Amino acid sequence: MPNSLKTPVASVDKVDTSYLETLIGYNARRAALAVISQFLERMAVYDLKPVDFSVMSVVVHNPGVTSRQLCTALNILPPNLVGLVQSLESRGLLERLPHPSDGRAMGLHPTDQGEQLMKKAEATASELEMTIGSKLTSHQAQTLVSLLQKIYL
Amino acid sequence: MPNSLKTPVASVDKVDTSYLETLIGYNARRAALAVISQFLERMAVYDLKPVDFSVMSVVVHNPGVTSRQLCTALNILPPNLVGLVQSLESRGLLERLPHPSDGRAMGLHPTDQGEQLMKKAEATASELEMTIGSKLTSHQAQTLVSLLQKIYL
DNA sequence: TATTGTTATACTCTATAACTATA
DNA sequence: TATAGTTATAGAGTATAACAATA
Numbered sequence: 395m396p397n398s399l400k401t402p403v404a405s406v407d408k409v410d411t412s413y414l415e416t417l418i419g420y421n422a423r424r425a426a427l428a429v430i431s432q433f434l435e436r437m438a439v440y441d442l443k444p445v446d447f448s449v450m451s452v453v454v455h456n457p458g459v460t461s462r463q464l465c466t467a468l469n470i471l472p473p474n475l476v477g478l479v480q481s482l483e484s485r486g487l488l489e490r491l492p493h494p495s496d497g498r499a500m501g502l503h504p505t506d507q508g509e510q511l512m513k514k515a516e517a518t519a520s521e522l523e524m525t526i527g528s529k530l531t532s533h534q535a536q537t538l539v540s541l542l543q544k545i546y547l
Numbered sequence: 548m549p550n551s552l553k554t555p556v557a558s559v560d561k562v563d564t565s566y567l568e569t570l571i572g573y574n575a576r577r578a579a580l581a582v583i584s585q586f587l588e589r590m591a592v593y594d595l596k597p598v599d600f601s602v603m604s605v606v607v608h609n610p611g612v613t614s615r616q617l618c619t620a621l622n623i624l625p626p627n628l629v630g631l632v633q634s635l636e637s638r639g640l641l642e643r644l645p646h647p648s649d650g651r652a653m654g655l656h657p658t659d660q661g662e663q664l665m666k667k668a669e670a671t672a673s674e675l676e677m678t679i680g681s682k683l684t685s686h687q688a689q690t691l692v693s694l695l696q697k698i699y700l
Numbered sequence: 701t702a703t704t705g706t707t708a709t710a711c712t713c714t715a716t717a718a719c720t721a722t723a
Numbered sequence: 724t725a726t727a728g729t730t731a732t733a734g735a736g737t738a739t740a741a742c743a744a745t746a
Contacts, residue, residue, distance in 0.1 A: 403647045404611030405654060409620040413608055414601055417672060418679055418688065419582035421695040423597075426579045427622070428699035429572035444572070445736090451567055458557030462704060467562040469580070474737065476706060494556045498704040498745045501558060519570060526571055529697050535571065538694040542574035544682050546581035598713095615727055627714065629729060651722045651727045 436522055440515045453488050454512045458501035589675055593668045606641050607665045611654035
């Protein structure tokens with residue numbers, strides 16, 4: 395029997411992605427992109443992209459942290475951090491001071507302006523968590539974070 | 548009291564990322580990157596990157612799917628799909644046939660070679676799921692997938 | 701000899717505008 | 724007028740190699 399009679403050149407009405415939806419990596423990436431998309435919108439007022447936010451947040455909570463430490467903590471390659479830090483410094487959000495004991499390194503310190511901005515930005519980030527949380531119970535959100543960390547930590 | 552005496556230019560021994568680790572988006576992105584990194588290694592033998600795998604998987608499970616449908620299902624922009632499809636076609640993994648009812652569209656169909664490759668590739672992907680799953684119980688993995696889907700679906 | 705920070709650079713990924721052929 | 728597929732191109736993100744200064 396010719397295939398053309400059995401399936402006269404198939405067409406698809408509804409796309410079935412059920413297989414991909416069984417994969418943790420696929421779901422994690424889709425979820426991350428969805429959240430980051432909302433994050434971008436909400437952080438636009440502060441002119442902070444996710445990486446800028448992460449860098450500033452670590453600097454605020456770890457005054458004096460070095461570039462190397464930042465790279466390790468956030469999984470950023472050193473050459474790619476240089477421009478980020480220069481940009482944040484030129485915006486007056488952080489400053490680079492000599493490291494007290496290592497002459498090669500520079501400690502990154504938040505400025506007052508940087509701390510004030512991040513106070514607001516972290517509040518906005520927490521609001522976003524609540525919005526996402528409206529799709530999840532608080533217990534589910536906690537479970538989700540815990541399970542994700544098991545994978546990458 | 549001069550600040551230099553209270554904190555003589557701070558240095559950081561262990562970086563504290565506990566705030567970022569409360570954010571779903573941060574954790575989802577870190578987890579996705581960790582899984583994708585392993586995915587890249589395991590799929591290298593098939594010369595399939597995550598997007599190639601996703602495209603081929605949808606084509607195999609939806610013979611005749613159009614480019615537009617693929618873009619919508621996988622959140623890819625049409626111009627960025629063109630090269631992917633051309634590459635997969637030139638490798639003999641799929642073929643583009645005229646759509647039965649829409650003269651503008653082309654249906655994407657897996658070749659026999661494409662189906663055989665994806666049979667192996669999907670088995671490899673499932674093995675990877677098991678490996679990730681070794682960090683989670685099967686029930687936890689199921690919960691994780693379900694919670695991630697609540698966020699982006 | 702190893703490490704921090706940096707420059708230069710290349711490669712990939714993602715995004716936008718505009719065109720054609722068809723609906 | 725709207726949509727599918729395509730081209731060209733720009734921008735962002737990510738990668739490696741190599742160098743100067745310091746440990």
